[in-house]
Amino acid sequence: MQSYPSKLLEQAVNELAKLPGIGRKTALRMALHLLKCPPAEVEAMGHSLIKLRNEINYCRECRNISDQELCGICANPKRDHGIICIVEDIRDVMAVENTGQYTGVYHVLGGIISPIEGIGPRDLHIDSLLTRVENGKVHEVILALPTTIEGDTTNFFLYRKLADLNITLTTIARGISIGDELEHTDEVTLGRSILNRMPYESVITRK
Amino acid sequence: MQSYPSKLLEQAVNELAKLPGIGRKTALRMALHLLKCPPAEVEAMGHSLIKLRNEINYCRECRNISDQELCGICANPKRDHGIICIVEDIRDVMAVENTGQYTGVYHVLGGIISPIEGIGPRDLHIDSLLTRVENGKVHEVILALPTTIEGDTTNFFLYRKLADLNITLTTIARGISIGDELEHTDEVTLGRSILNRMPYESVITRK
Numbered sequence: 168m169q170s171y172p173s174k175l176l177e178q179a180v181n182e183l184a185k186l187p188g189i190g191r192k193t194a195l196r197m198a199l200h201l202l203k204c205p206p207a208e209v210e211a212m213g214h215s216l217i218k219l220r221n222e223i224n225y226c227r228e229c230r231n232i233s234d235q236e237l238c239g240i241c242a243n244p245k246r247d248h249g250i251i252c253i254v255e256d257i258r259d260v261m262a263v264e265n266t267g268q269y270t271g272v273y274h275v276l277g278g279i280i281s282p283i284e285g286i287g288p289r290d291l292h293i294d295s296l297l298t299r300v301e302n303g304k305v306h307e308v309i310l311a312l313p314t315t316i317e318g319d320t321t322n323f324f325l326y327r328k329l330a331d332l333n334i335t336l337t338t339i340a341r342g343i344s345i346g347d348e349l350e351h352t353d354e355v356t357l358g359r360s361i362l363n364r365m366p367y368e369s370v371i372t373r374k
Numbered sequence: 375m376q377s378y379p380s381k382l383l384e385q386a387v388n389e390l391a392k393l394p395g396i397g398r399k400t401a402l403r404m405a406l407h408l409l410k411c412p413p414a415e416v417e418a419m420g421h422s423l424i425k426l427r428n429e430i431n432y433c434r435e436c437r438n439i440s441d442q443e444l445c446g447i448c449a450n451p452k453r454d455h456g457i458i459c460i461v462e463d464i465r466d467v468m469a470v471e472n473t474g475q476y477t478g479v480y481h482v483l484g485g486i487i488s489p490i491e492g493i494g495p496r497d498l499h500i501d502s503l504l505t506r507v508e509n510g511k512v513h514e515v516i517l518a519l520p521t522t523i524e525g526d527t528t529n530f531f532l533y534r535k536l537a538d539l540n541i542t543l544t545t546i547a548r549g550i551s552i553g554d555e556l557e558h559t560d561e562v563t564l565g566r567s568i569l570n571r572m573p574y575e576s577v578i579t580r581k
Contacts, residue, residue: 170471172446172464173439179426182419187407193395199463200394201427202439209427212389213420219386220408220416232380232409239379256406257379264377 228299230275230292232257240264240272247271251299252309253325255279255318259311271309274299279312279321288324296325300332310338435506437482437499439464447471447479454478458506459516460532462486462525466518478516481506486519486528495531503532507539517545 171177176198183194201209225231226238229251233239240246240260250271254260255278263269276291299305308329312318322338329336342360343352352360378384383405390401408416432438433445436458440446447453447467457478461467467480483498506512515536519525529545536543549567550559559567 170468172467173430173441175422175426175430175441176439176464178422182422185411185415185419186404188400188403195465196395197393198423198426199465201423202430204392204427206427208392210424212392213424215382215385215389216405216408217417217420219382219405220411220413223380223382223409232383234380234382257383258402258406260379261377 229273230277230295231260231273245270249305250307250309251296251305252311253296254311255313263311271307276312276321279315279317280324281317291321293325293328297328300329300334305334307335307337310336314341436480437484437502438467438480452477456512457514457516458503458512459518460503461518462520470518478514483519483528486522486524487531488524498528500532500535504535507536507541512541514542514544517543521548 171180176195179198179201180191180194183189183197184191186194189197201212224233224236226233226241227236228241229238231238231240235242241248247270251274252263252269252271253274253276254263255276257275260273260275263273274292274296276293276296278286278291280286280288280291300308308325310322310325312321326336340363341356342363343349343356349357378387383402386405386408387398387401390396390404391398393401396404408419431440431443433440433448434443435448436445438445438447442449448455454477458481459470459476459478460481460483461470462483462485464482467482470476470480481499481503483500483503485493485498487493487495487498507515515532517529517532519528533543547570548563549570550556550563556564
C-alpha cells in the first residue's frame, strides 16, 4: 500500500480507482491531472457526475436511458413498434442505431444473467419486457445479447418465457465478420457459419 | 460523433473523456458504471474530486502536495536537509521514498521544460529552488528527472543556474536495470553503462 503525502489526494485516488478498469497508478495520474486543471473545470466534472446519477431517467417503455419519460426511439411513430430488439445495455442500442439498419424498437435488459457476479433474472428488466409483449401488437422479438455463456443463458431464459406467446423469436446472425479472413476465424464461429449457411441470393439481394 | 439518448449522459461522458488516457468509449463505460452505483457513492466521488482541487496545499519548502504548510518530509528533523533531490512530480517522490534508500529532502518542479507542450522554466518551481539553495546549508543537489529530451533540457537549465553556487551537483545513476539481460538492453543505455563503468568494489560493498 502506497502512502500518500495528503489525505485529500488519497481520498480522490481511492474514489477514482473505483471506476472500471482504473488501477491506483492510473487514478493517481488522473488526480494529478485534475490538480493542473482550472478549479471551475473540476467542479463541472464533479457536478456532472453527481447530476448524471441523481437526475437520470429511464424510458418507461424500453428502459433505455432518456431525459424524457419516453425515449426518442419509443416516442417515434415512424419506428416499427411490432418488433422489439432485446439488448444488454444502452451501448448496444447505440451500436445497432449506428448501423442504420433497424427500424423497430428496443428493450434494454440492464445486464445479463451472471451467477458469478450475482446477477439473476430479477435484477434485469424482464417483467416489463413480458408485459410489453403480452399487451399484444408485438409480432417479433430479436435476441441481440452477447455471444458469451452469460448471453446464451439469458437467451435461453427469455426463450422459455417467450416461447408460448404467439410471436416470432429470432436472434441476430452469427458468422464470419465482413472483411475477416477464414484462416484467422476461430473454429467455433467458422464451424457454425458452415452449419448455418444461407442462400447466396439472400446476400446479393441485400447489397 | 455518437449521438447519446440523454444530455446528462453526454455531458458526463464529455467530462470523463477529459481525463488523461480516457477516450469516449471508456468514458461511456465509466458513466454507465456510475449509474449502477448507489447515489451516495457517486456523490462522494464527485465531491472528493472538487475538494481535492479546491483545498489542496503544497509544501512551502519543496512544493510537494501536502495537507500541512510543511510536508511530512520537510518537517522531519531526522532527514538530511543539506541534500535536495529534484524531481518532476509527486509520483517520483513516492517512488524514491518507496526505495527507503534516500534520507535527504526533495524539490518538486511540477513538470519539466517542454516547448511542445508550452512548458517553460517559468512554469516550474525553479525560483523557489534557487532561493532554498542560496540560503545556504544545502551542500548537494541530485538531479532525478526523466531520461528524456525534456528531462535532459531541464537538467542542463538547472545545471547552468546551479553551477556557480558552491554545491555538489549529481544525477541519479543511469545503467542496466537490476535483473535485465544485456541482449535486451537498448544500445544507448548499454553503451553509456560501459563508458560510465564503476569500481566493482562500490557495488559489492553496498549490498
